[in-house]
Amino acid sequence: MNMTRVQHLAAARPQEPIYDAEVVQYRLEEAGATLLALPSRGCLPAGYRSNWPEVLVNAAEAYGYGPITIKAPVPSARKVTRMDEAFGWMKLVPEDRINHRRILLLRALTSPITGRHRHSWRSIGSMFGWDYRAVQRWHAEGISWIVMALYAQQCGGAEWARVWREEREGPDSLARQYGKPQ
Numbered sequence: 001m002n003m004t005r006v007q008h009l010a011a012a013r014p015q016e017p018i019y020d021a022e023v024v025q026y027r028l029e030e031a032g033a034t035l036l037a038l039p040s041r042g043c044l045p046a047g048y049r050s051n052w053p054e055v056l057v058n059a060a061e062a063y064g065y066g067p068i069t070i071k072a073p074v075p076s077a078r079k080v081t082r083m084d085e086a087f088g089w090m091k092l093v094p095e096d097r098i099n100h101r102r103i104l105l106l107r108a109l110t111s112p113i114t115g116r117h118r119h120s121w122r123s124i125g126s127m128f129g130w131d132y133r134a135v136q137r138w139h140a141e142g143i144s145w146i147v148m149a150l151y152a153q154q155c156g157g158a159e160w161a162r163v164w165r166e167e168r169e170g171p172d173s174l175a176r177q178y179g180k181p182q
Helices: 005-012 021-035 077-092 098-108 119-130 131-157 159-169
Strands: none
Touching: 005 077, 021 077, 021 098, 021 131, 077 098, 077 131, 098 119, 098 131, 119 131
């Protein structure tokens, strides 16, 4: 099969990576926020409950002057699917680097309401007796391993990369509909 010069140059040119370090970190933090927003009710399927109203000890609580608890909205099925995909990337970190996986997972936990990290670099370091600068360095290494593995899958023609490219460059793409450059 003869390839034209343009096709040969296009095949020889390296692909632009779909995921870079910033996107991978954002997706992991989004997955952590989705995980924390999932409803949890306890160990039992229905839990213990009563139809009686709560007993109010303080008169001020009767008028709604108590602390307000804001609950995060229940994530959609699409967000849960994206969470599963992002947490599935943990298997791309080498198996002998379990500490890197722990750091990535702990740092991914962000509040779904405020967007703040649940664990600071120093708190992760103190949990395990490590220096916080080492924790930051290991986190960056873990992210880079994930990015490299995803890029290798993309260059190898993984199914998710083909689907992503079809959605982005296909006839139904939002970029084509609204005339945005690709």
